[in-house]
Amino acid sequence: MGKWIIDPDHTVAAFSIRHMMVAHVRGQFNKIKGFIEMDSDNKEIIGIEAHIQADGIWTGIKKRDDHLRSPDFFDVEKYPEIIFKSSAVKGDLEKGFCITGDLTIRGITRPVSSEVRFEGRVKSPFGGEITIGLSTVIDINREDFGMLWNEPLENGGFVVGKQAHVFIDAEADLSNE
Numbered sequence: 001m002g003k004w005i006i007d008p009d010h011t012v013a014a015f016s017i018r019h020m021m022v023a024h025v026r027g028q029f030n031k032i033k034g035f036i037e038m039d040s041d042n043k044e045i046i047g048i049e050a051h052i053q054a055d056g057i058w059t060g061i062k063k064r065d066d067h068l069r070s071p072d073f074f075d076v077e078k079y080p081e082i083i084f085k086s087s088a089v090k091g092d093l094e095k096g097f098c099i100t101g102d103l104t105i106r107g108i109t110r111p112v113s114s115e116v117r118f119e120g121r122v123k124s125p126f127g128g129e130i131t132i133g134l135s136t137v138i139d140i141n142r143e144d145f146g147m148l149w150n151e152p153l154e155n156g157g158f159v160v161g162k163q164a165h166v167f168i169d170a171e172a173d174l175s176n177e
């Protein structure tokens with residue numbers, strides 16, 4: 001079995017969520033670590049584990065970032081990590097695969113599933129390491145994870161949408177361990 005270490009400098013979990021029912025706000029988490037396990041022939045993913053530092057959230061607007069770090073949303077002081085641990089992987093690297101696992105945000109764990117795309121494998125020109133890439137999109141309901149803050153609008157809508165689209169692009173390097 002091969003173990004691939006997620007490269008935090010080249011991995012991002014970005015998100016998009018409706019704001020005031022008329023636009024999408026985007027942001028990302030920049031502090032991610034974890035690993036990907038593959039079979040000995042490197043043809044199938046066995047499992048994935050990722051840890052995201054919640055205080056690494058960035059939208060480009062300091063006031064919004066501070067609000068997202070507060071108890072109204074991620075409550076980073078109390079819940080510093082967002083964690084994903086796979087429980088099942090079906091499919092293969094050529095045709096794509098579905099990964100199922102547990103996502104923990106704010107201490108609340110929910111099952112999630114996602115179609116994952118293998119983006120390729122390459123030898124790095126910067127040190128001879130082998131690097132692989134994976135990408136996926138996961139839709140979650142933020143209220144399922146205790147992020148209930150909102151304000152009503154005159155038209156019957158709300159300031160912040162419930163559904164968040166999470167886009168993950170990961171690079172991982174083969175471990176020497």
